[in-house]
Amino acid sequence: MGYPSTRPRRMRRDDFSRRLMRETRLAADDLIYPVFVHEHAQSVDVGSMPGIRRLGMDDLLRTAEQAVALKVPALALFPVLSGDKSLDGREAWNPDGLAQSAVRALKQRFPELGVITDVALDPYTSHGQDGLVDASGYVLNDETVEALVRQALSHAEAGADVVAPSDMMDGRIGAIREALEQAGHIHTRILAYSAKYASSFYGPFRDAVGSAANLGKGNKYTYQMDPANSDEALREVELDLQEGADMVMVKPGLPYLDIVRRVKERFGAPTFVYQVSGEYAMLKAAGERGWIDGCACALEALRCIKRAGADGILTYFALDAATWLKEEAA
Ligand code: PBG
Secondary structure: OOOOOOOOHHHHOOHHHHHHOOOOOOOHHHEEEEEEEEOOOOOEEOOOOOOOEEEOHHHHHHHHHHHHHOOOOEEEEEEEOOOOOEOOOHHHHOOOOHHHHHHHHHHHHOOOOEEEEEEOOOOOEOOOOOOOEOOOOOEOHHHHHHHHHHHHHHHHHHOOOEEEEOOOOOOHHHHHHHHHHHOOOOOOEEEEEEEEEOOHHHHHHHHHOOOHHHHOOOOOOOOOEOOOOOHHHHHHHHHHHHOOOOEEEEEOOHHHHHHHHHHHHHHOOOEEEEEOHHHHHHHHHHHHOOOOOHHHHHHHHHHHHHHHOOOEEEEOOHHHHHHHHHHHHO
């Protein structure tokens, strides 16, 4: 005797039975592609994110066309400004600003493609913080919320389908929701960066949008969450849902999958994960050196994020992953 009484390996023996018991499926439908857009015609590589560029308007439209062709449902737009930065970030709600113009161009050419805009002041402030600061440098909450409301309204007016506040101010979801309703933008969705951690994995993004230099030695500890915390994430998600968020987000991704699971189990709301710039950079760097199989590891990471409970993922791999998935299926 001494045989195993159960043999879990039976189901793993052949491809057909492995496929039959597969619980999680990753599809292009699950992916959102974050894109950087700048004022210049020529696109420019982002050094710390190989394969990612700050796009000129023509390349932005070409990228959108690829997303549509690959059935990636939406783009998340991040403007990169060279000038126009100020203490109060007022360029953020310029109706003819870079983000607003990009939204209009995208919606005109590709009405079926979802366009998500980032609501936060960091691309626009001379100090690189997401909000307005007092003399000591502290980010003021309620004054910032007023600015974010203006910014979100200008995005909705330009035609954004989804506004995504990434600033972590208290009460901003409720304020934005009320303002959108009052202005008649009843269909504009809010994707709340609800559990956004003060993460060092945002480094390459801050290079990409050029806020790193402005931020200098500053940090975002007084508004983004402590990576050591988990219960606090549930309180943040609960508030954002009460205030009118349609979708909630956990950010970053891979090191925070326990949070994703807790959020999905507790609230059952549409839950999104941002696989952030530092996660992308790590996978790309090791892949380029041949230390890991970059493509297999990227797909594995995305599948695991879904398995943890994500309904969708913002990822710089979106177009690549959609292409690989198509090849896999063929
Ligand atoms: C800023 C914002 C950040 C990211 C998205 N929106 C950076 C930050 O909070 O400093 C990070 C995304 C990434 O790292 O890929 N409001």
